[in-house]
Amino acid sequence: MRQMKDxxxxxxxxxxxxFDQEVTDKERLLVEGHLQDCPxxxxxxxxxxxxxxxxxxxxxxAAQKEDFPWVWQKIEREIRSQEKRAWWQSLRSWxxxxxxxxxxxxxxxxxxxxxxxxxxxxxxxxxxxSYSETSVVEYVESETNNVMVYxxxxxxxxxxxxFEEPEKEPAAI
Amino acid sequence: xxxxxxxxxxxRNMRRIALLLIVFFIFxxxxxxxxxAQVQVRLRAIHASDAGSGVDPSLRDLHKELGSLFSFTSYxxxxxxxxxxxxxxPASISSREGRIILETTLVGLHRGxxxxxxxxxxxxxxxxxxxVRLFPGRTVLVGxxxxxxxxxxxxxxxxxx
Numbered sequence: 001m002r003q004m005k006d007x008x009x010x011x012x013x014x015x016x017x018x019f020d021q022e023v024t025d026k027e028r029l030l031v032e033g034h035l036q037d038c039p040x041x042x043x044x045x046x047x048x049x050x051x052x053x054x055x056x057x058x059x060x061x062a063a064q065k066e067d068f069p070w071v072w073q074k075i076e077r078e079i080r081s082q083e084k085r086a087w088w089q090s091l092r093s094w095x096x097x098x099x100x101x102x103x104x105x106x107x108x109x110x111x112x113x114x115x116x117x118x119x120x121x122x123x124x125x126x127x128x129x130s131y132s133e134t135s136v137v138e139y140v141e142s143e144t145n146n147v148m149v150y151x152x153x154x155x156x157x158x159x160x161x162x163f164e165e166p167e168k169e170p171a172a173i
Numbered sequence: 174x175x176x177x178x179x180x181x182x183x184x185r186n187m188r189r190i191a192l193l194l195i196v197f198f199i200f201x202x203x204x205x206x207x208x209x210a211q212v213q214v215r216l217r218a219i220h221a222s223d224a225g226s227g228v229d230p231s232l233r234d235l236h237k238e239l240g241s242l243f244s245f246t247s248y249x250x251x252x253x254x255x256x257x258x259x260x261x262x263p264a265s266i267s268s269r270e271g272r273i274i275l276e277t278t279l280v281g282l283h284r285g286x287x288x289x290x291x292x293x294x295x296x297x298x299x300x301x302x303x304x305v306r307l308f309p310g311r312t313v314l315v316g317x318x319x320x321x322x323x324x325x326x327x328x329x330x331x332x333x334x
Contacts, residue, residue, distance in 0.1 A: 140303035162317030
């Protein structure tokens with residue numbers, strides 16, 4: 001009986017490994033030989049199986065209800081990445097922002113874009129003076145001579161003419 | 174069971190956001206960079222006089238206007254330059270004798286309008302100072318300064334957009 005108890009204590013260490021199918025062939029033969037003669041260890045093994053069944057059923061039920069969308073998305077993405085795709089398909093996939101839309105990362109991104117739009121709109125839509133085709137000359141000045149401005153509208157020519165005096169000939173002596 | 178996003182996925186998303194922001198920046202600031210672009214101005218120096226007759230063949234496009242505006246008998250192209258004007262960067266051409274210098278400075282560039290400041294300097298003294306708006310298809314003639322060999326100098330300016 002003592003020998004059996006000793007054997008039980010050493011087998012019980014192997015029993016969990018045996019239950020998980022992690023024992024070597026030698027250990028498996030040893031455990032199976034012992035189980036034939038030891039009702040206590042058989043009961044212990046039965047208890048393990050019952051516990052596993054108790055745990056397994058609710059987990060499987062819960063797993064059936066849950067479709068793990070992220071897992072499937074990752075799996076599908078990995079499968080797609082294995083396939084050889086056309087460049088435009090790759091580009092479309094790369095630009096697919098649907099995962100981003102589910103996260104809150106778009107909040108700072110949209111805020112940045114709005115700020116930039118506001119800044120650039122100031123520059124792009126800055127009120128520019130409306131120029132008339134007739135106002136070609138903004139100003140003209142000469143401290144030494146008279147100046148005339150003349151527009152030839154039909155030919156789209158503007159003339160700025162400086163009335164410069166001819167060079168004076170040196171006086172004959 | 175806990176499913177967490179991987180670091181690779183987060184990095185990929187960050188890369189996407191970064192690229193989109195870069196593209197947005199480029200398109201946002203494109204008008205700014207265009208606004209600071211150069212403008213090409215075709216500049217011709219013409220010697221108009223009553224010595225001889227005829228119009229230089231290279232002034233064929235201005236022949237009609239020169240004939241209707243002025244009473245000179247001869248128009249000869251002395252010099253032709255295409256200046257790439259940048260904002261507030263003066264560019265000048267001088268007559269062969271170097272006595273007259275025409276200095277042009279781009280002071281503004283709006284949609285289809287280049288504002289150009291023009292100075293005519295004779296022997297270091299400014300004789301004319303003006304600012305004009307160059308529109309597409311419009312020519313500005315600045316004339317009147319005396320030429321050393323008689324007649325006058327006429328500068329024809331035309332902007333290429």
